[in-house]
Amino acid sequence: MPLREFILSQLRSVGINGKVAGREIKIRCPLGKHHDNSPSFQIRTDGSMVHCFGCDFGGNWNDLAEILHLERLSHDGYRTALKAKLEYMSDTEPPGNRFDVEPRGLWQGEWRGIREETLACIPSHIWFDDFGHRRILWPVTIYGRQAGWTAGWVDKGTEPKYLTLLEEGKIPFPFDLVHRICLEFGKEKLVLVEGQYDALRLIDINVPALAILGIEEKKDNENEYVIAGNIMSLIISLCTACNIKSIMSCFDRDAPGLRGTSYFGHTLKDSYKFLFRFPPENRKEGKGDVGNAPLEWLASIAKWYWQ
Numbered sequence: 001m002p003l004r005e006f007i008l009s010q011l012r013s014v015g016i017n018g019k020v021a022g023r024e025i026k027i028r029c030p031l032g033k034h035h036d037n038s039p040s041f042q043i044r045t046d047g048s049m050v051h052c053f054g055c056d057f058g059g060n061w062n063d064l065a066e067i068l069h070l071e072r073l074s075h076d077g078y079r080t081a082l083k084a085k086l087e088y089m090s091d092t093e094p095p096g097n098r099f100d101v102e103p104r105g106l107w108q109g110e111w112r113g114i115r116e117e118t119l120a121c122i123p124s125h126i127w128f129d130d131f132g133h134r135r136i137l138w139p140v141t142i143y144g145r146q147a148g149w150t151a152g153w154v155d156k157g158t159e160p161k162y163l164t165l166l167e168e169g170k171i172p173f174p175f176d177l178v179h180r181i182c183l184e185f186g187k188e189k190l191v192l193v194e195g196q197y198d199a200l201r202l203i204d205i206n207v208p209a210l211a212i213l214g215i216e217e218k219k220d221n222e223n224e225y226v227i228a229g230n231i232m233s234l235i236i237s238l239c240t241a242c243n244i245k246s247i248m249s250c251f252d253r254d255a256p257g258l259r260g261t262s263y264f265g266h267t268l269k270d271s272y273k274f275l276f277r278f279p280p281e282n283r284k285e286g287k288g289d290v291g292n293a294p295l296e297w298l299a300s301i302a303k304w305y306w307q
């Protein structure tokens with residue numbers, strides 16, 4: 001059963017009717033702490049995140065399932081679904097148990113408005129998953145060595161969830177291309193974003209933007225969210241290699257984006273000039289996300305980069 005159906009049926013079993021909107025399932029806050037006519041409680045359709053805008057409860061499906069006495073998603077359940085969707089794979093994956101991916105040729109044409117030339121630089125591949133969906137697939141290389149793949153949907157307009165198929169947990173994308181652009185332009189500046197599409201939108205207008213592929217990960221049996229350590233060490237190694245002096249974070253205007261900005265700022269501010277910008281608020285979703293940010297906003301990032 002796809003994760004979305006699993007979650008909806010679990011909710012139905014306790015009389016909650018979830019309304020699907022894109023990647024979110026919206027329900028009235030089930031925690032009983034406040035009135036909620038909005039509804040304010042959102043559950044990612046893959047269970048990776050739940051959040052109430054009313055009482056600020058946050059976590060993942062299993063946190064909510066525990067409170068409502070519903071079925072949890074097992075690690076295996078997650079993995080199966082994530083494999084099917086080519087989504088984030090946690091670094092708890094045991095070695096030697098990695099997914100095989102066979103790209104079916106190079107991608108030709110644009111993707112969600114990203115120019116063909118930009119996609120060819122990475123380079124982009126096409127792949128059909130087990131369900132016959134087309135994916136756009138990118139090798140993630142670090143100093144010439146391929147560390148895995150990351151992917152996006154081709155036929156659906158939704159933003160892909162982040163990682164995929166990597167040997168070493170999360171690593172920034174597209175590391176080698178950004179490295180090359182930084183050396184070539186010599187501007188001593190770097191932009192950090194969350195997702196592949198965010199990075200590609202900026203690279204498309206000649207701004208080297210590195211996607212950290214998700215702000216947070218939840219470690220098993222811990223309630224603490226952390227940034228994967230290899231992300232930070234790779235960013236610092238790239239900055240050293242390219243003489244980067246200023247780093248600007250452009251994360252989404254939501255709770256993880258705010259926490260990520262604070263974390264990166266705190267960690268980098270002593271060694272770099274650290275700046276941050278959030279995309280303008282999006283009335284429809286009540287937040288601002290880089291993937292949907294208007295071109296003028298992207299242009300303002302480019303202006304900072306080139307000045």
Ligand SMILES: [Zn+2]
Nearest residue numbers: 029052054055
């Ligand atoms: Zn609530």
